[in-house]
Amino acid sequence: MQTKFERPIQMVDLKGQYQKIKEDVDAGIREVMDNTAFIGGPAVTRFQQNLETYLGARHVITCANGTDALQIALMALNLEPGDEVIVPAFTYVATAEVIALLRLRPVMVDVDPHTFNVTAEIVEAAITPRTKAIVPVHLFGQSCDMEPIMEVAKRHKLWVVEDNAQAIGADYTFGDGSRQKTGVLGHIGCTSFYPSKNLGCYGDGGAISTNDDELAARMRMIANHGQNKRYYHAMVGVNSRLDGIQAAILDVKLRHLDSYAGARQEAADMYDAAFRNIPGLIVPARQHNSTHVFHQYTLIVENERREALQEHLQALGIPTMIYYPVPLYAQEAFKNTGDETTFLPVTDYLCRGVLSLPMHTELDQKQLEYITGGVASFFGA
Numbered sequence: 001m002q003t004k005f006e007r008p009i010q011m012v013d014l015k016g017q018y019q020k021i022k023e024d025v026d027a028g029i030r031e032v033m034d035n036t037a038f039i040g041g042p043a044v045t046r047f048q049q050n051l052e053t054y055l056g057a058r059h060v061i062t063c064a065n066g067t068d069a070l071q072i073a074l075m076a077l078n079l080e081p082g083d084e085v086i087v088p089a090f091t092y093v094a095t096a097e098v099i100a101l102l103r104l105r106p107v108m109v110d111v112d113p114h115t116f117n118v119t120a121e122i123v124e125a126a127i128t129p130r131t132k133a134i135v136p137v138h139l140f141g142q143s144c145d146m147e148p149i150m151e152v153a154k155r156h157k158l159w160v161v162e163d164n165a166q167a168i169g170a171d172y173t174f175g176d177g178s179r180q181k182t183g184v185l186g187h188i189g190c191t192s193f194y195p196s197k198n199l200g201c202y203g204d205g206g207a208i209s210t211n212d213d214e215l216a217a218r219m220r221m222i223a224n225h226g227q228n229k230r231y232y233h234a235m236v237g238v239n240s241r242l243d244g245i246q247a248a249i250l251d252v253k254l255r256h257l258d259s260y261a262g263a264r265q266e267a268a269d270m271y272d273a274a275f276r277n278i279p280g281l282i283v284p285a286r287q288h289n290s291t292h293v294f295h296q297y298t299l300i301v302e303n304e305r306r307e308a309l310q311e312h313l314q315a316l317g318i319p320t321m322i323y324y325p326v327p328l329y330a331q332e333a334f335k336n337t338g339d340e341t342t343f344l345p346v347t348d349y350l351c352r353g354v355l356s357l358p359m360h361t362e363l364d365q366k367q368l369e370y371i372t373g374g375v376a377s378f379f380g381a
């Protein structure tokens with residue numbers, strides 16, 4: 001069925017967003033072309049510096065994608081095969097994939113049913129003598145409660161690598177009232193510039209952030225074939241780079257990141273107001289000590305009615321997505337890495353009930369009303 005909009009309702013509207021910044025983006029791309037600085041060069045350096053300033057990080061190291069960022073971060077920690085890394089089972093596959101790829105053992109844990117994030121209590125209960133690191137994921141755009149997680153990590157001497165792929169720009173508030181961006185709360189932060197992410201480029205890209213000089217030096221080497229002097233390789237590394245064109249695009253978009261988050265928050269507020277009182281529908285919880293940058297707006301549909309709601313919306317021309325339909329521990333790929341008897345009730349419950357609505361920077365009032373009306377009509381509200 002056709003909706004009455006010029007542009008169909010989409011999960012993400014990259015075209016509408018590009019049109020508004022086209023002049024600046026095109027100029028940035030042209031500059032890279034004119035300089036033929038395709039790999040490395042001034043655009044990459046400038047973007048790294050601007051992202052350091054934005055995040056309040058001593059070091060930002062750009063790389064080829066968010067998965068590489070996680071892999072490079074873990075490689076820098078000098079872990080041994082079989083060492084355990086605690087990771088939520090309710091996340092995108094990349095978070096756990098790199099752990100298994102490096103022959104470390106992903107220890108999958110449950111999440112809080114309201115925030116969808118791991119908590120200090122959940123993490124601490126999974127610690128064994130082989131545990132070496134924790135990878136908290138700031139899922140859907142909201143920070144994990146990092147202060148107690150860092151306390152647990154300190155007590156057990158564990159590394160903390162934040163998966164910040166979905167939450168770049170979110171602010172975490174500590175008990176003393178001070179605020180910091182996600183990505184600099186742990187020892188290392190990893191993010192992705194995949195096009196649909198909150199800070200997305202026009203291809204693949206990623207970055208690592210840290211305040212630790214030693215880790216930064218190691219990660220720079222790892223990302224560059226293990227060399228810090230050309231053709232002298234101190235360790236086995238990888239080849240992972242952000243190219244100049246993507247950096248130029250990201251540098252433009254970084255200037256809009258806060259206003260983009262504002263547009264997402266406005267859309268989320270409107271969704272919240274429309275859905276808060278519908279029985280059988282749970283709106284995403286807002287944590288008191290983190291802003292929410294709404295990479296996704298994710299509802300929980302109770303009473304096994306999610307698929308019916310999804311079909312109802314589909315018929316109205318409203319797309320939805322299920323992030324994520326299968327707990328990671330139940331994935332074929334992780335069959336031999338974990339504990340065969342793992343069952344995590346909250347993750348299982350979420351995988352059966354979550355539904356993400358269209359969420360991007362270009363949703364207008366009319367589209368939002370159409371979407372909320374479509375959901376309400378399903379519940380007879």
Ligand SMILES: *Cc1c(COP(=O)(O)O)cnc(C)c1O
Pocket residue numbers: 065066067068091092094095137163165166191192193194204205206
């Ligand atoms: C997108 C994403 C990644 C991976 O980023 P890529 O750039 O696609 O490699 C990792 N973790 C989470 C939580 C993500 O959403």
